[in-house]
Amino acid sequence: MADAAQLEEVIREELANLWFDLNAARQSALNGEWSMQCGYLERRIKKLTPIVGATPWEEIQLPLLExxxxxxxxxxxxxxxxxxxEKVAKVRKSIGRRGLREKP
Structure with missing residues (x-):
C-alpha cells in the first residue's frame, strides 16, 4: 500500500501533467483561447491543488504564465x-532569439 508521501508525489506529478495538458488544450482550442476541454482540466487542477499546494511556476508552460x-x-x-x-520574459525573449537564428 502506498504511503502518504508516495500519494502526494503522484498528485504532484498529475498536477504537472494537467498543467501541460491545459496548455496543449488552449493551443488546440477553436478560438485559440479556451474550450470545454480547458474547463475540464481546470476543474481537475482545482480539485488536486488544495491537497498538495501550487505547482511551482517554474514547471508551468510560458503561455499559462504570460x-x-x-x-x-x-x-x-x-x-x-x-x-x-521578469524571468518569464527573459525566457520568452531567449526562445525568440533562438527561433530567429534557426530560420534560414
Missing part, C-alpha cells in the same frame, strides 16, 4: 502564487 491563467486559477482557490515575470 496570460495569467496560472495566477487566476490559484487566486480563485485562495492560494497566492508569485511567478517571476
Amino acid at each position: 496570460h495569467g491563467i496560472y495566477q487566476r486559477i490559484h487566486a480563485e482557490l485562495g492560494i497566492e502564487v508569485s511567478p517571476d515575470m
Whole structure:
C-alpha cells in the first residue's frame, strides 16, 4: 500500500501533467483561447491543488504564465502564487532569439 508521501508525489506529478495538458488544450482550442476541454482540466487542477499546494511556476508552460491563467486559477482557490515575470520574459525573449537564428 502506498504511503502518504508516495500519494502526494503522484498528485504532484498529475498536477504537472494537467498543467501541460491545459496548455496543449488552449493551443488546440477553436478560438485559440479556451474550450470545454480547458474547463475540464481546470476543474481537475482545482480539485488536486488544495491537497498538495501550487505547482511551482517554474514547471508551468510560458503561455499559462504570460496570460495569467496560472495566477487566476490559484487566486480563485485562495492560494497566492508569485511567478517571476521578469524571468518569464527573459525566457520568452531567449526562445525568440533562438527561433530567429534557426530560420534560414
